Amino acid sequence: xxxxxxxxxxxxEKQGLFGSLRRSGASLFSLPAALQQEMPVDSPGTIAQPIxxxxxxxxxxxxxxxxxxxxxxxxxxGYDVMEAETALEGVNxxxxxxxxxxxFDAVILDLTLPGGMGGKEAxxxxxELDPTVNAIVSSGYATDATMSRYQDFGFRGVIAKPxxxxxxxxxxxxxxxxxxxxxxxxxxxxxxxxRVA
Numbered sequence: 001x002x003x004x005x006x007x008x009x010x011x012x013e014k015q016g017l018f019g020s021l022r023r024s025g026a027s028l029f030s031l032p033a034a035l036q037q038e039m040p041v042d043s044p045g046t047i048a049q050p051i052x053x054x055x056x057x058x059x060x061x062x063x064x065x066x067x068x069x070x071x072x073x074x075x076x077x078g079y080d081v082m083e084a085e086t087a088l089e090g091v092n093x094x095x096x097x098x099x100x101x102x103x104f105d106a107v108i109l110d111l112t113l114p115g116g117m118g119g120k121e122a123x124x125x126x127x128e129l130d131p132t133v134n135a136i137v138s139s140g141y142a143t144d145a146t147m148s149r150y151q152d153f154g155f156r157g158v159i160a161k162p163x164x165x166x167x168x169x170x171x172x173x174x175x176x177x178x179x180x181x182x183x184x185x186x187x188x189x190x191x192x193x194x195r196v197a
Contacts, residue, residue, distance in 0.1 A: 049166065050073075050077055050165045050166045050168075050169035050170070051077070051166070051169045051170050051173045052077045052078045052169070052173075053077060053078055053079060053169070053172065053173040053176060053177070054078050054079065054080075055079055055080070055105030055106065055172075055176045056079070056080045056081075056082070056097070056102065056103070056104045056105050056106075057074055057079045057080070057081050057082075057104060057105065057106045057107070057108065057172060058081075058082050058083075058084065058090060058093060058094060058097075058104045058106070058107045058108070059071060059074075059081060059082070059083050059084070059107075059108045060083075060084045060085075060086075060087060060089075060090035060107065060108065060109050060110060060113065060119070060122065061083075061085075061108070061110040061113075061138065062085055062086065062110060062113050062114050063110075064085075066110070066161070066163075067083040067085070069163065070108060070163065070168065071083055073163070073165045073168055073169070074168070074169070074172060077165075077169045077172075079172065082097075082104075086113060086114065086115045086117070087109075087113045087115065087117035087118065087119065087121065087122035087125075088115060088117060090107070090109070090122055091117075091122055091125045091126060091129070094107065094126055094129060094130070094133075095129055098129060098130060103130065104133075104134075105134060105176045105179070106134045106135075106136060106157075106172055106175050106176050107126065107133060107134065107135045107136065108135075108136045108138050108159070108172075109122055109123060109135055109136065109137055109138060109155075110138050110139065111137055111138065111139035111141065111144060111146055111147070112139065112141070119137055119138070119139075119146075120146060120153055123135050123137075123153065123154050123155065124154075127154055132179070134156050134157075134175050134176060134179050135154065135155050135156060135157075136155060136156065136157035136158065136159055136171060136172070136175055137150050137153070137155040137157070137158050137159075138158075138159050138160075138161060139160065139161060140160070140161035140162070147160065156175045156178075156179075157171045157172075157174065157175040158171075159171050
């Protein structure tokens, strides 16, 4: 006797009570007849395609895995990406590139960085160098006031960790594309004297 025969016999007895049998993979199950109505099938959700773009982006985060992920994601979307592990390193790299006339189009700053200077403090230094800096605050602490009121602190965008590629791409694209910088750039004492249009 085949092992499936008792199962099939038992199932046939219950068919009147439960309605028709349905087979899914290797298991056999049935639904109560009252529940077997035609149910509308939702069309599969659409997955947002990441928005591509161009520009120079500086990622300042103390976690190497985060920097690597952001670098990989944004590079695939068309951006030229550089990384810094500390706020001081990020500010110095921004200054170097600014002086070389290779201004970053956006900076992603982790809110909490080791070494005494966090993302908010780093942004103050960056604004001294370049009043038009396009900074995006990043954190895993969604309850921090900086995340909810990021514009009050001088940030132009916000992204919560963990990142999704499409969200990261959209925020970077939006921050860069809505920048109102008049690119008549003039450096004075290592600082950008650019006016916001």
